[in-house]
Amino acid sequence: MVQQHITSVYDRDLEAIQAHIMKMGGLVEAAIMSSARSLETRDAELANEVRAGDKAIDALEEIINQETARLIALRAPTASDLRLVLSVLKVSANLERIGDYAKNIAKRTTVLVEVPPVADSAAALRRMAREVELMLKDALDSYIQRDAELASDVITRDHEVDQMYNALFRQFLTFMAEDPRSITSCMHLHFIAKNIERMGDHVTAIAEQVVYLVTGHRPDDARPKGDTTSTTV
Amino acid sequence: MNDMSRLERVVETKNIKMECRDCQVYYGETHAIKDVNVDIEEKTVTAFIGPSGCGKSTFLRCLNRMNDTIATARVEGSFRLDGEDIYDRRVDPVQLRAKVGMVFQKPNPFPKSIYDNVAYGPRIHGLARNKAEMDEIVEKALRRGALWNEVKDRLDAPGTGLSGGQQQRLCIARAIATEPEVLLMDEPCSALDPIATAQVEELIDELRQNYSVVIVTHSMQQAARVSQKTAFFHLGNLVEFGETGQIFTNPVDPRTESYITGRIG
Numbered sequence: 001m002v003q004q005h006i007t008s009v010y011d012r013d014l015e016a017i018q019a020h021i022m023k024m025g026g027l028v029e030a031a032i033m034s035s036a037r038s039l040e041t042r043d044a045e046l047a048n049e050v051r052a053g054d055k056a057i058d059a060l061e062e063i064i065n066q067e068t069a070r071l072i073a074l075r076a077p078t079a080s081d082l083r084l085v086l087s088v089l090k091v092s093a094n095l096e097r098i099g100d101y102a103k104n105i106a107k108r109t110t111v112l113v114e115v116p117p118v119a120d121s122a123a124a125l126r127r128m129a130r131e132v133e134l135m136l137k138d139a140l141d142s143y144i145q146r147d148a149e150l151a152s153d154v155i156t157r158d159h160e161v162d163q164m165y166n167a168l169f170r171q172f173l174t175f176m177a178e179d180p181r182s183i184t185s186c187m188h189l190h191f192i193a194k195n196i197e198r199m200g201d202h203v204t205a206i207a208e209q210v211v212y213l214v215t216g217h218r219p220d221d222a223r224p225k226g227d228t229t230s231t232t233v
Numbered sequence: 234m235n236d237m238s239r240l241e242r243v244v245e246t247k248n249i250k251m252e253c254r255d256c257q258v259y260y261g262e263t264h265a266i267k268d269v270n271v272d273i274e275e276k277t278v279t280a281f282i283g284p285s286g287c288g289k290s291t292f293l294r295c296l297n298r299m300n301d302t303i304a305t306a307r308v309e310g311s312f313r314l315d316g317e318d319i320y321d322r323r324v325d326p327v328q329l330r331a332k333v334g335m336v337f338q339k340p341n342p343f344p345k346s347i348y349d350n351v352a353y354g355p356r357i358h359g360l361a362r363n364k365a366e367m368d369e370i371v372e373k374a375l376r377r378g379a380l381w382n383e384v385k386d387r388l389d390a391p392g393t394g395l396s397g398g399q400q401q402r403l404c405i406a407r408a409i410a411t412e413p414e415v416l417l418m419d420e421p422c423s424a425l426d427p428i429a430t431a432q433v434e435e436l437i438d439e440l441r442q443n444y445s446v447v448i449v450t451h452s453m454q455q456a457a458r459v460s461q462k463t464a465f466f467h468l469g470n471l472v473e474f475g476e477t478g479q480i481f482t483n484p485v486d487p488r489t490e491s492y493i494t495g496r497i498g
């Protein structure tokens with residue numbers, strides 16, 4: 001870790017804000033996994049818990065925004081401190097969006113439990129969500145440990161999530177063509193897949209913030225673009 | 234944008250150490266302090282900010298009757314330390330200043346040894362019965378002043394031979410050697426470099442465990458960094474007094490906003 005500040009209360013303020021980020025990260029990881037599990041186990045009650053739990057995530061983002069504004073006003077952070085404070089704002093915004101996607105998955109789950117399941121798509125979606133959750137865990141670890149290498153690894157792994165999404169996209173197209181009665185379910189399932197794919201993008205954005213925080217530069221390569229569905233016919 | 238004033242922060246309610254009501258100060262014909270009301274809380278750092286000549290130092294000097302030494306100055310109003318009127322005729326200003334200590338802008342150690350600089354106050358107030366007790370008081374004050382490790386091997390060396398930052402910490406150690414309850418600091422860092430400033434600021438934060446600290450500073454950033462309460466003075470008026478985070482993120486009075494954002498001075 002970097003050397004301590006001479007004024008120890010400055011370190012305590014910075015640590016407090018990062019503690020909020022980690023708490024928020026923990027809630028968001030749980031929301032990803034619970035929403036995917038509620039879909040797979042057709043558990044409307046768990047889905048409703050995820051929907052209600054999003055308020056706590058939003059409240060933490062609000063606290064982080066306020067604490068950060070206060071820290072900027074009182075301490076005028078510079079260099080790595082400034083990068084940390086800027087990254088905190090972006091990381092919390094990304095976490096908040098991931099939380100919203102989890103909430104949306106839970107919302108669609110409460111509809112999907114009312115209709116017959118579509119093949120084993122829920123299990124595939126849970127695997128995809130699991131991958132994103134692991135990426136988020138590593139991204140947050142890399143953030144706390146200031147580990148740009150681990151962060152770069154997370155950025156690369158988003159490609160796998162994109163490919164899982166591509167596969168599911170084609171699968172849902174096939175299901176809908178074969179059985180038009182599955183269109184409603186498949187549309188919801190497709191949005192869930194898209195939500196998870198977008199979560200991966202937000203995790204990647206968090207990992208990019210880690211690279212910026214550690215090195216002072218944005219990552220060299222443009223992030224891999226694996227989502228090809230916008231050109232699929 | 235978020236309304237910072239509605240931010241629910243855990244604000245401890247603290248006892249009031251000094252209560253100042255309807256305070257006026259005149260220098261001859263000049264009305265330097267106008268109807269100022271301030272409560273200084275215990276175990277809190279209170280910062281006074283404002284442009285030059287706004288009255289913040291004048292007001293600070295009222296808190297331990299330093300204005301008594303200025304022939305043309307006239308102080309009115311009520312200044313109470315733990316409920317006792319400090320301008321009562323029965324109050325000895327020397328005793329008062331042992332309770333309400335002061336550190337000045339320029340480090341001003343006595344032309345004596347480091348040891349005697351710190352021992353001076355306790356000696357005239359008879360706080361030590363023998364040499365061993367005095368040694369203990371001196372060491373404790375120097376430790377609290379974050380200076381002990383740098384000077385413990387040369388306590389007999391002259392205080393004036395220390396660096397500027399060390400001299401200022403010596404003056405702080407000297408001020409706290411008499412165990413004051415309130416410590417007044419008038420621009421304590423303006424003659425120091427950034428590292429010595431940070432050390433003094435860290436020291437101020439530690440002193441807050443035991444004392445009330447009132448600091449006058451020209452550096453708004455310093456007020457922001459060290460204080461929990463901030464008072465903004467302008468043309469002898471107390472314009473705004475509030476929680477430091479609120480003053481620096483969402484001041485209520487437009488004059489405060491203009492001053493802290495560098496639009497008036």
